[in-house]
Amino acid sequence: MTAKRADFPLLASSPGLHYLDSAATSQKPRAVLDAMMHYYTHDNANPHRGAYALSARATDRYHQARETIAAFVGVRDSACLIFTRGTTESLNLVATAWGRANVGRDDEIVITGLEHHANFVPWQQLANAVGAKLRICDVTADGRVDIDQFRTLVGPRTKVAAFNHVSNALGTINPVREMIAIAHAAGAIVVCDGAQAAPHLPLDIDALGADFYAFSGHKMLGPMGCGVLVGKRAVLEAMPPYQTGGDMIEYVADDRSTWNVLPHKFEAGTPNVADAVGLAAACDYLQQLGMADVRAHEQTLTALATERLLAIPEVAVYGPPPAERSGVVSFTVGQIHPHDLATILDELDVCIRAGHHCAQPLMRRLNLPATARASFYVYNSEADVDALVAGVQRAREVFG
Numbered sequence: 001m002t003a004k005r006a007d008f009p010l011l012a013s014s015p016g017l018h019y020l021d022s023a024a025t026s027q028k029p030r031a032v033l034d035a036m037m038h039y040y041t042h043d044n045a046n047p048h049r050g051a052y053a054l055s056a057r058a059t060d061r062y063h064q065a066r067e068t069i070a071a072f073v074g075v076r077d078s079a080c081l082i083f084t085r086g087t088t089e090s091l092n093l094v095a096t097a098w099g100r101a102n103v104g105r106d107d108e109i110v111i112t113g114l115e116h117h118a119n120f121v122p123w124q125q126l127a128n129a130v131g132a133k134l135r136i137c138d139v140t141a142d143g144r145v146d147i148d149q150f151r152t153l154v155g156p157r158t159k160v161a162a163f164n165h166v167s168n169a170l171g172t173i174n175p176v177r178e179m180i181a182i183a184h185a186a187g188a189i190v191v192c193d194g195a196q197a198a199p200h201l202p203l204d205i206d207a208l209g210a211d212f213y214a215f216s217g218h219k220m221l222g223p224m225g226c227g228v229l230v231g232k233r234a235v236l237e238a239m240p241p242y243q244t245g246g247d248m249i250e251y252v253a254d255d256r257s258t259w260n261v262l263p264h265k266f267e268a269g270t271p272n273v274a275d276a277v278g279l280a281a282a283c284d285y286l287q288q289l290g291m292a293d294v295r296a297h298e299q300t301l302t303a304l305a306t307e308r309l310l311a312i313p314e315v316a317v318y319g320p321p322p323a324e325r326s327g328v329v330s331f332t333v334g335q336i337h338p339h340d341l342a343t344i345l346d347e348l349d350v351c352i353r354a355g356h357h358c359a360q361p362l363m364r365r366l367n368l369p370a371t372a373r374a375s376f377y378v379y380n381s382e383a384d385v386d387a388l389v390a391g392v393q394r395a396r397e398v399f400g
């Protein structure tokens with residue numbers, strides 16, 4: 001584990017800052033910023049268009065970035081890795097382009113109560129628009145998908161099952177292999193939201209076998225504005241495009257058009273090359289750390305933070321035990337509102353998120369108005385846990 005705080009310019013220039021909100025977005029190592037700056041200062045042109053060497057170089061950088069990212073997440077056919085703006089756009093792409101073409105009246109869509117709104121609302125809206133039935137799998141009191149209920153919800157009418165790999169609000173690592181097997185046995189396609197998995201777990205998307213897998217670059221040390229949708233080739237080829245315009249066409253007649261090959265069919269318009277280059281540099285950085293070590297480091301900090309927080313009176317930690325969570329600790333402290341807690345922590349330069357974490361259906365099911373959430377990543381250390389614990393103790397003093 002060689003992630004040094006010094007590798008991250010923002011953290012290096014703020015020695016007292018305890019950044020514990022990486023589930024929202026991660027900080028960026030200098031390697032990522034340098035790669036993007038290098039692209040703009042040496043290689044920038046509109047790819048796939050110009051007949052000149054500079055444009056060919058930009059095209060090559062874009063292609064290389066796709067290859068690097070595909071290799072990092074276990075995708076052998078890199079043309080099936082589509083660049084998007086992020087997980088939200090990836091999931092909307094599937095729910096809209098695949099969903100409108102394949103889901104109809106009386107079909108069923110299965111999701112879970114553990115979803116981020118980005119993997120909840122697009123399916124809800126699709127169901128409402130086409131008259132399909134949205135079935136929502138329950139969550140257990142300790143914040144897991146009720147797998148027995150999931151098994152009964154998925155049936156012959158299920159067209160698609162959509163669920164996250166890791167919950168953003170609680171950190172729960174879901175039994176996605178089992179869930180994918182259940183859905184596939186029923187003939188449904190699977191959409192997996194990997195926004196909180198790709199940054200934190202060793203990942204082999206091909207081996208996992210979901211039909212679609214989505215994640216965001218900005219949560220895994222890459223820039224904002226660049227995410228990924230991976231799809232199975234046969235599914236991507238059979239479905240219509242999401243957006244239309246430049247780059248994604250093969251031939252445009254006056255009254256109809258034909259589509260370019262993958263991945264271009266799903267990448268209409270000028271691509272976001274610099275951010276893709278930045279995300280590839282982030283993958284290289286994580287590769288050097290080794291994802292097994294990244295996971296182990298986060299597990300150590302999550303277990304330590306959980307243990308030390310639970311030693312404070314009135315603290316409750318939500319979700320399964322630390323070994324079954326990503327680097328997330330979601331908690332409350334007696335009657336102190338999580339927003340007040342976050343404000344006190346901020347005064348001590350400890351950044352956490354408080355609220356419903358874009359998971360209102362989950363908070364309703366757990367009967368919680370809000371939680372405080374600390375989330376750990378590669379640049380965090382025990383010093384950050386110390387600061388968090390000291391801040392929670394301080395909040396208890398302030399609020400009596």
Ligand code: 7TS
Nearest residue numbers: 023024086087088116118168195196216
């Ligand atoms: N799915 C999950 C599981 C997420 O955690 C998030 C973002 C998204 C989808 C959407 O990703 P985006 O990059 O398109 O915004 N989660 C959070 C969070 O927990 N706090 O801020 C953003």
